[in-house]
Amino acid sequence: MYTQSFNVPDTTEPTGAKAPLSLVGVVSPLSEQDAAAQTRFDTKLNADQKIEPQDWMPEAYRKTLVRQISQHAHSEIVGMLPEGNWISRAPSLKRKAILIAKVQDEGGHGLYLYSAAETLGTSRDQMLADLHSGKAKYSSIFNYPTLTWADVGVIGWLVDGAAIMNQIPLCRCSYGPYARAMIRVCKEESFHQRQGYESLLTLMRGTAEQQAMVQDAVNRWWWKCLAMFGPPDSDSPNSVQGMRWGIKRISNDDLRQKFVDATVPQAEVLGVRLPDPDLKWNEARQHYDFGAIDWDEFWATVNGNGPCNKERLATRVKAHQEGQWVREAALAYAHKQAQKNSLKQEAA
Ligand code: 3HC
Numbered sequence: 001m002y003t004q005s006f007n008v009p010d011t012t013e014p015t016g017a018k019a020p021l022s023l024v025g026v027v028s029p030l031s032e033q034d035a036a037a038q039t040r041f042d043t044k045l046n047a048d049q050k051i052e053p054q055d056w057m058p059e060a061y062r063k064t065l066v067r068q069i070s071q072h073a074h075s076e077i078v079g080m081l082p083e084g085n086w087i088s089r090a091p092s093l094k095r096k097a098i099l100i101a102k103v104q105d106e107g108g109h110g111l112y113l114y115s116a117a118e119t120l121g122t123s124r125d126q127m128l129a130d131l132h133s134g135k136a137k138y139s140s141i142f143n144y145p146t147l148t149w150a151d152v153g154v155i156g157w158l159v160d161g162a163a164i165m166n167q168i169p170l171c172r173c174s175y176g177p178y179a180r181a182m183i184r185v186c187k188e189e190s191f192h193q194r195q196g197y198e199s200l201l202t203l204m205r206g207t208a209e210q211q212a213m214v215q216d217a218v219n220r221w222w223w224k225c226l227a228m229f230g231p232p233d234s235d236s237p238n239s240v241q242g243m244r245w246g247i248k249r250i251s252n253d254d255l256r257q258k259f260v261d262a263t264v265p266q267a268e269v270l271g272v273r274l275p276d277p278d279l280k281w282n283e284a285r286q287h288y289d290f291g292a293i294d295w296d297e298f299w300a301t302v303n304g305n306g307p308c309n310k311e312r313l314a315t316r317v318k319a320h321q322e323g324q325w326v327r328e329a330a331l332a333y334a335h336k337q338a339q340k341n342s343l344k345q346e347a348a
Pocket residue numbers: 067068071072073075076079106137138139140141159160163166227228229230231235236237238239242248252302
């Protein structure tokens with residue numbers, strides 16, 4: 001979809017030693033050419049236009065995008081694992097077909113996102129090496145186990161619901177390839193959220209045991225989903241600059257609040273209790289108040305010590321190693337085709 005071929009340099013790209021570090025507060029003096037490029041970049045952002053791969057951009061903007069997009073891609077790929085765990089045990093052919101389609105979509109999202117990150121000059125090999133060595137982050141949420149079939153429904157409803165809340169504003173991200181990839185991702189995520197909710201509605205119309213299974217899954221996933229939006233704004237080192245650059249449009253705390261406000265009525269329709277004694281409507285704020293998130297637990301998980309971190313990485317590394325022959329075969333085929341084409345051209 002997005003390839004390095006998009007990455008044709010701006011003809012007026014500055015040749016100066018170093019790109020400026022940020023949009024505001026630039027400390028080092030800029031060469032005339034760099035200053036002109038920075039002004040063009042700022043003007044585009046201020047006019048809410050997209051920055052494209054061939055445009056000049058500050059090095060820190062590029063690095064921030066590579067960080068965020070690659071983390072996002074890793075989250076999609078690792079996110080296939082908790083639900084993939086249930087494909088062979090789905091309770092009916094219909095549920096199995098839906099789940100296979102959904103897990104496959106997540107793989108596709110990872111691929112669009114790796115391609116979008118590649119337009120910024122990084123390589124897929126490098127991004128995967130960082131994931132496999134444990135250097136790169138991916139979403140905390142995928143380090144928890146899926147213990148029952150209800151977990152699959154709750155992931156659709158709450159995890160994908162939280163993901164959409166975060167990702168809809170990313171459709172307006174200032175970097176063109178990321179914004180465009182997110183449009184398709186969000187459409188598919190919307191189907192994921194609905195299928196999860198519908199599966200839970202079915203279980204909630206079932207036996208007392210099925211209802212209890214849903215409640216148990218909601219109890220285990222609720223707080224993890226709230227933490228998924230990232231640390232509070234006051235502890236979020238990347239937010240201010242990310243928002244200035246138009247990469248992030250809505251802050252972690254505001255998205256979390258939007259998610260809570262949207263989800264409470266859905267829980268009521270479903271007939272489940274959200275496991276928070278402090279959850280209540282605040283008339284003055286016109287929002288739900290909610291209890292304190294366990295940030296120590298969140299950071300332990302982000303830093304590799306959640307219940308499934310080691311298992312998730314080991315599974316990804318094994319899958320990558322086992323796919324080596326496919327990559328080699330594809331390269332050998334491409335090489336053969338290139339040779340054939342050049343022979344044809346010589347003969348013509
Ligand atoms: N899990 C793991 N790490 C997290 C995190 C989470 N839930 N939330 C924040 N962090 C990390 C950040 O990556 C950052 O680490 P770094 O500086 O070492 O890179 C650090 O915690 C501080 O957080 P900030 O708030 O300062 O970081 P950001 O400004 O980048 O905001 C974010 C974090 C909101 C996750 C933002 O990066 C973002 O919107 N990313 C794109 C969306 C995304 O990656 N979603 C992941 C879920 S995808 C998904 O769920 C798949 C779907 O199919 C279900």
